[in-house]
Amino acid sequence: MKFEDDILSGLIDMNSRVLDVGCGDGSLLLHLKKNKRVDGRGIEIDQNKVQESVSKGLAVIEGDAEKDLINYPDSSFDFAILNQSLQQFYDPRLVLNELLRIAKNAIVTIPNFGYWKVRLSLLFKGVMPVTKTLPNTWYNTPNLHMCTIKDFYELCSLDNIKIVKSISVSGGKISNIQRGNLEIKNFVSEIGIFLIKK
Amino acid sequence: MNLNFKNIKKIRVEKPLQLDCGTVLTGFDIAYETFGNLNENKTNAILVFHALSGDQFVTETNTVTNKDGWWNLAVGKNKAIDTNKYFVICANVLGGCMGSTGPKEIDPSTGKPYGLNFPVVTIKDMVTAQIHLLDYFKIKKTLAVLGGSMGGMQALQFCTLFPDRTFAAIPIACAASHSAQNIAFNELARQAIMADPEWDNGNYLISKKIPRKGLAIARMAGHISYLSEQGLQNKFGRKLQEQTDVKFTFDADFEVESYLKYQGYSFVDRFDANSYLYITRAMDYFDLYKKNDGNLSKAFKDSKIKYCIISFSTDWLYPTAESKKIVIALNAIGAEVSFVEIITNNGHDSFLVHEPAFFNTLKGFIDSTYEEFKNEI
Numbered sequence: 001m002k003f004e005d006d007i008l009s010g011l012i013d014m015n016s017r018v019l020d021v022g023c024g025d026g027s028l029l030l031h032l033k034k035n036k037r038v039d040g041r042g043i044e045i046d047q048n049k050v051q052e053s054v055s056k057g058l059a060v061i062e063g064d065a066e067k068d069l070i071n072y073p074d075s076s077f078d079f080a081i082l083n084q085s086l087q088q089f090y091d092p093r094l095v096l097n098e099l100l101r102i103a104k105n106a107i108v109t110i111p112n113f114g115y116w117k118v119r120l121s122l123l124f125k126g127v128m129p130v131t132k133t134l135p136n137t138w139y140n141t142p143n144l145h146m147c148t149i150k151d152f153y154e155l156c157s158l159d160n161i162k163i164v165k166s167i168s169v170s171g172g173k174i175s176n177i178q179r180g181n182l183e184i185k186n187f188v189s190e191i192g193i194f195l196i197k198k
Numbered sequence: 199m200n201l202n203f204k205n206i207k208k209i210r211v212e213k214p215l216q217l218d219c220g221t222v223l224t225g226f227d228i229a230y231e232t233f234g235n236l237n238e239n240k241t242n243a244i245l246v247f248h249a250l251s252g253d254q255f256v257t258e259t260n261t262v263t264n265k266d267g268w269w270n271l272a273v274g275k276n277k278a279i280d281t282n283k284y285f286v287i288c289a290n291v292l293g294g295c296m297g298s299t300g301p302k303e304i305d306p307s308t309g310k311p312y313g314l315n316f317p318v319v320t321i322k323d324m325v326t327a328q329i330h331l332l333d334y335f336k337i338k339k340t341l342a343v344l345g346g347s348m349g350g351m352q353a354l355q356f357c358t359l360f361p362d363r364t365f366a367a368i369p370i371a372c373a374a375s376h377s378a379q380n381i382a383f384n385e386l387a388r389q390a391i392m393a394d395p396e397w398d399n400g401n402y403l404i405s406k407k408i409p410r411k412g413l414a415i416a417r418m419a420g421h422i423s424y425l426s427e428q429g430l431q432n433k434f435g436r437k438l439q440e441q442t443d444v445k446f447t448f449d450a451d452f453e454v455e456s457y458l459k460y461q462g463y464s465f466v467d468r469f470d471a472n473s474y475l476y477i478t479r480a481m482d483y484f485d486l487y488k489k490n491d492g493n494l495s496k497a498f499k500d501s502k503i504k505y506c507i508i509s510f511s512t513d514w515l516y517p518t519a520e521s522k523k524i525v526i527a528l529n530a531i532g533a534e535v536s537f538v539e540i541i542t543n544n545g546h547d548s549f550l551v552h553e554p555a556f557f558n559t560l561k562g563f564i565d566s567t568y569e570e571f572k573n574e575i
Contacts, residue, residue, distance in 0.1 A: 017532070039534075041529075041534075041535075047538060047539070047540075047541065047555070050536070050537075050538050051538065051555065051558050051559050051562060052562075053536075054506065054536045054538065054559060054562050054563050054566070055558070055561075055562025055563070055565070055566055056562075056566060057566030057567065057569065057570055058536070059504070059534040059535055059536050060536050060537075061525060061529075061535065061536060061537040062537055062538050062539055063537070071526040071529055071530070072529055072530075073529075073530055076529075076532055
């Protein structure tokens, strides 16, 4: 997790206002507070994790992002972070647009369903893929709307969302994704990390 | 029960207090209790506000009733709010009956107990009176102010009135205004007291009467509202009181009946009926929305206070939705706010009983806030 925290941290400006949506135990927020001196807030649905976060001195609200983001005023944050949970919402498109309403920038990470191991697994085994980034079986996965990096690009262009930075993570290595290498990155990336804005 | 009021600590404030109702109190007493020690930099002070039936005896032994303090489970040595580390202060509210100026005390202009001549006080009046206690201890800024129920309302009110006097606030199981249902329950309680002939138009102290039945019924009604349906069911169900079948009378057949009676009549021994009228009225008048043209955010504007709002899932008196309104208002102004809804069967009373998730949240928030606060000073 530390590895990804560093990548996300690298995208965030010093002293900025940050909302971590689905902040878990608050480890990323704490990292950002220490290293980027951010004014951070979190939303988390799991009460035990909220308690852990609060014990770390973080301002975290127990709630469901899908219902509660509406309560935040426009442009109240510099960055909204959605770390590997976009696919878990009933309406991911709405959530994505809400993030960009309440924050000037959003950082979204997705487990890439276009990753070659996922594709091969489905192609040859004929069952829903179970991998390191998709560890659950089809009947108990929290993921409702899996997508690929390419899918994410298409949704962004549909909603006029600018992809400012796009990072591929694979085997512990990072590289940039561009329009020109989208097909190949969509094949080799385990995770996609995007800095987006409207 | 023998009550011993001799060891009550108080400060006398000789400054006039302008009350919301228009009356000016020329001077007043604030009875208080402290637990733990104030550190040299005065960074470890926590001001606790008590609820309707509470008092300044948060923990250890209540010197008046000789019983345990009302928040013994949460506050004390090695408890969630650790008095080895923190200096806990609690005052009896204005209008109360544990030594602070209230309807039971002597009106200096007549030499008799105030009774109904005592002015109607508000939550704001209570909080304004208590700030003198912080001045008395020369505490510029408390680490936290907190309380449950009416204590939570006082905490909210404190933040709006004295945003620079606390670093953090923990309003628990409360609301920013009393709902119609809240007012209705309080009115039921007041009517029960006033319907008791022994209440004697509020003059019972002079006529040496005690409106026991009225106050006991008021307390019983309150008690029902403090528990959840499931909690009551789990605790009592339809269990009978030391008998195998109903007796076809109106005596207490069911355990829940004798529980309520016990709660009601034991309360009469330690509480003043007129105080109950005054304090419930103060709660009913509490409305931070109205004070701010319906915009709760305005109440907390420009405050740098760190908030931790806590609600309980089965509290139907001050439901989670009311706490969420406060959270939303604070979010809207970018305040530093945490919020936790504790899942429990214990209803509104959850903050007073053994509730580990609640204690963990309290401890986690206060301890981490203290680390920040002491580095800031």
